[in-house]
Amino acid sequence: MxxxxxxxxxxxxxxxxxxxxxxxxxxxxxVAYLTFAExxxxxxxxxxxxxxxxGPRGWLxxxxxxxxxxxxxxxxxxxxxxxxxxxxxxxxxAPALAAWAVIPFTDKLVLADINAxxxxxxxxxxxGVYGVIIAGWATNSKYAMLGALRSAAQIVAYEIAMGFAxxxxxxxxxxxxxxxxxxxxxxxxxxxxxxxxxxxxLVYFISGVAETNRAPFDVAEGESEIVAGFHxxxxxxxxxxxxxxxxxxxxxxxxxxxxxxxxxxxxxxEGIPVLGAIPVLGSPGIFxxxxxxxxxxxxxxxxxxxxxxxxxxxxxxxxxxxxxxxxIVWLVVEGLAIMAGIGPWxx
Amino acid sequence: MDFERFVFYVFAIILIxxxxxxxxxxxxxHAALHLVLAFFTCAGLWLLLEAEFLAITLVLVYVGxxxxxxxxxxxxxxxxxxxxxxxxxxxxxxxxVVASLMLxxxxxxxGARNFGAQSVAIPERHGADYSNTRELGNVLYTDYVYPFxxxxxxxxxxxxxxxxxxxxxxxxxxxxxxSRQVSVQPEDRIRIVKMPAEREQx
Numbered sequence: 001m002x003x004x005x006x007x008x009x010x011x012x013x014x015x016x017x018x019x020x021x022x023x024x025x026x027x028x029x030x031v032a033y034l035t036f037a038e039x040x041x042x043x044x045x046x047x048x049x050x051x052x053x054x055g056p057r058g059w060l061x062x063x064x065x066x067x068x069x070x071x072x073x074x075x076x077x078x079x080x081x082x083x084x085x086x087x088x089x090x091x092x093x094a095p096a097l098a099a100w101a102v103i104p105f106t107d108k109l110v111l112a113d114i115n116a117x118x119x120x121x122x123x124x125x126x127x128g129v130y131g132v133i134i135a136g137w138a139t140n141s142k143y144a145m146l147g148a149l150r151s152a153a154q155i156v157a158y159e160i161a162m163g164f165a166x167x168x169x170x171x172x173x174x175x176x177x178x179x180x181x182x183x184x185x186x187x188x189x190x191x192x193x194x195x196x197x198x199x200x201x202l203v204y205f206i207s208g209v210a211e212t213n214r215a216p217f218d219v220a221e222g223e224s225e226i227v228a229g230f231h232x233x234x235x236x237x238x239x240x241x242x243x244x245x246x247x248x249x250x251x252x253x254x255x256x257x258x259x260x261x262x263x264x265x266x267x268x269x270e271g272i273p274v275l276g277a278i279p280v281l282g283s284p285g286i287f288x289x290x291x292x293x294x295x296x297x298x299x300x301x302x303x304x305x306x307x308x309x310x311x312x313x314x315x316x317x318x319x320x321x322x323x324x325x326x327x328i329v330w331l332v333v334e335g336l337a338i339m340a341g342i343g344p345w346x347x
Numbered sequence: 348m349d350f351e352r353f354v355f356y357v358f359a360i361i362l363i364x365x366x367x368x369x370x371x372x373x374x375x376x377h378a379a380l381h382l383v384l385a386f387f388t389c390a391g392l393w394l395l396l397e398a399e400f401l402a403i404t405l406v407l408v409y410v411g412x413x414x415x416x417x418x419x420x421x422x423x424x425x426x427x428x429x430x431x432x433x434x435x436x437x438x439x440x441x442x443x444v445v446a447s448l449m450l451x452x453x454x455x456x457x458g459a460r461n462f463g464a465q466s467v468a469i470p471e472r473h474g475a476d477y478s479n480t481r482e483l484g485n486v487l488y489t490d491y492v493y494p495f496x497x498x499x500x501x502x503x504x505x506x507x508x509x510x511x512x513x514x515x516x517x518x519x520x521x522x523x524x525x526s527r528q529v530s531v532q533p534e535d536r537i538r539i540v541k542m543p544a545e546r547e548q549x
Binding site for chain 2: 084123126137
C-alpha cells in the first residue's frame, strides 16, 4: 500500500529522468564518435589515414582518449579564481545539454513539447558563452583573457543574425513549437523551408559554425596566436568538458538546422510518385532526422579541413555588415510573400 | 507545501541572495556574475507566473547579450577597491537620502495598495494549450499597437544617436575595402621576371 503511494509520488520524476538519460547517453556516444569521425574524415581529406591503432581500424580511439583524460590531474593555476575556474566547464556543458529538452526526434518522441521551444533553444544556447568568458577570466592569464574577449564579441555578433534567421523560420512555420515547425514543412523536399528561406538557411548555418567556435571562426582558440585561448590552463577532464560542450553544440546546431530547414524527420522521397511509395524510406522516421544531422555535421568537418581561419576584423565584418542586413532584407521579402500568399509554402 | 510553492521559495531565496551580493561583493566581475544569477532566477519566477515568453526573453536578452557585453567591459577594468571605500562616511548622508526617496517611490508605486491580494483578483490557471507568446502578440499588435510602435521608433532613434555620437571620421585611419581586396588579380601584385641562368650548372 505504502509502496504504491510512494510510486505515485515519484512516478513522473523517475520517467523524466529515464527519458533524459535516454537522450544524454546516445548524445555522449555521438560526441565521442564525432571526434573520431572528425579525425578520420580530415585525415582522408589530407591523404592520411587518421587514428587506426586502438581497436579494429581505430574504433576504440575515443574511449582511449576519454580514459586518458580521466586519469590526468586537473591543475588549478595559483592565481586563478578556483571557484570560477572549476565552475566554468560546467557552465559550458550545461546549456549544451539543456537545449536538448525541447528537441523533437519524431512526431511523438520529445521530452518537453513546449509552446516556446524555438525561443527556449535560442535562450539556452546563448548561455554557453558564459563558460568561455568565465574560464578566460578566472584563469588569470593574458592568453585566456584574449580568447574570452574574442569569443564574447563574436558570439554576441552572430547571435543577432541567428535570432533573425529564426524569426524567419517562425514566420514561415507560424509557431514557436519545433514539432509544429517540422509539420508545417510537410509535402515534399521542395516544401521544406530551405528553399523559401534559402538566405536565412545559409546565414543560420554559418552563424551556427561561428557560434560553436568551429573553424574557420575558431579565433577564441586560435592556437597560432593565443595558444589555445580560453582553455589554455585547463587540463584533464575539465579540458575535456569544454570539448564535450563544443561537440554537443555542433550536434545541436546540425539538429536544429535539420529540423527548421530540412524537414526534420520527414522523408525527402515524400511526394515523388514512385519513390514516395517505398515502404520504409518513403515514410517519415527518426532515421531521416539522424541522416540529416550527419549530413550537416559533415559540413562542420569539411569546413575545418578546407578553410583557413578568418582574421578577426573579417569575422566582425561578416557578422555585422553582411549577415544582419541579409536577414533583415529577407524577413521583409518573406513578409511580403506571406501577405501575397505565394505557394506552396505560404498559402 | 505543494511543489510549485517549494520551487517559488527556492528561486526567491536565490534571487534575494544574488541581488544582495550584487551590491555587497567587492569584485566587480563577481557582482556582474551575481546579477546574471539574479536575472536567471527571476526568469524562473516568471515561468511560474505562466509568462514563458517574457521569462525566456529575459534570459535571451539580458543574460545572453546585455550581461555578456557588461562582463566584457567589467573584465577589462583594473579597479583597485580600496580608494572606492574612502569617501564612504562623507557620502553616506546623500546616499541615505537618495535611497530613502527611491524606497518611498517604490512603496507608493508597487506597494500593497496597488498590487495586494485585496486589490488584484487571483489570476486563473490556464490550460496546457495556453500560449503566452500568442496572447502577448495579440495584445501588442491590437490594443497597444501605437505605444509599441512609438517605443520601437524611440529605441531606433537611440541607436542612431548612440552611433552618431561615438562615430568620428578619422582621416589618418586607413580602412580596408573588402570588395577591392576580393577583386585583386595576381597580375596587380606580382611581376614575374624571366631571367637567363647566370652560369652553367656543373
